Amino acid sequence: MHIAIGLKSHSGWAALVALGADRAGACVLDRRRIALIEDDASEWAGQPYHAADGLPPAQAETIVAAGIAEAQRTALRELRAAQARLESEGHRVIACAVIAPAPLPRWGTADVLAVHVRMHQAEGALYPDALLRGAQELGIAPLRVAAKTLRAQAERTFGVSPIELDRRLAALGKPLGAPWGADQKSAALAALLALD
16 A cells, blocks of 8 residues: 655654555554654753854854754654554555645854744754655655645645544544544644645
8 A cells, every 4th residue: 555654743753644545545554753853861952953042153053963963863763664664564655744834044053043033943844854854865755745734735635624624534543542633633634635
């Protein structure tokens, strides 16, 4: 079965939902929380720009670079593991849909640290970007799904009302039980869009 992985990330972790579709409809084949940092006790604890704030430029650059590198390493490792699990069951992962904010300008570390809201924006983009890069490195088609328009895009694509979309999402998660909250539903929607 062809599979799409959907991901909704946060600072240092992501909700992963893997969906397949056949004549009977879509089904969830994997659902889990994946870590996107290697050590919660690191000096930057999932927020490298905040950790670098107020430090000398060279030290700030080092912390941010380490945070980005770690996010990319762990994203690749987690996606490789998910791909291996699914493929060991005879499936083929064809797409990886990541819910992401709009792409940011090409700010350097000093530009980000100069305005506090940019630190939040940069950290909000860090993990989705790492996941998209990891998918591309694994040869899985990456799909950036705009966070702000996810539901509207799904309603349009599938030709359903908001109520019907909620019903379908609830039905997808019912056989799994908890957790099937907003993160899992969003990741599932992203995966469905990638399978369409």
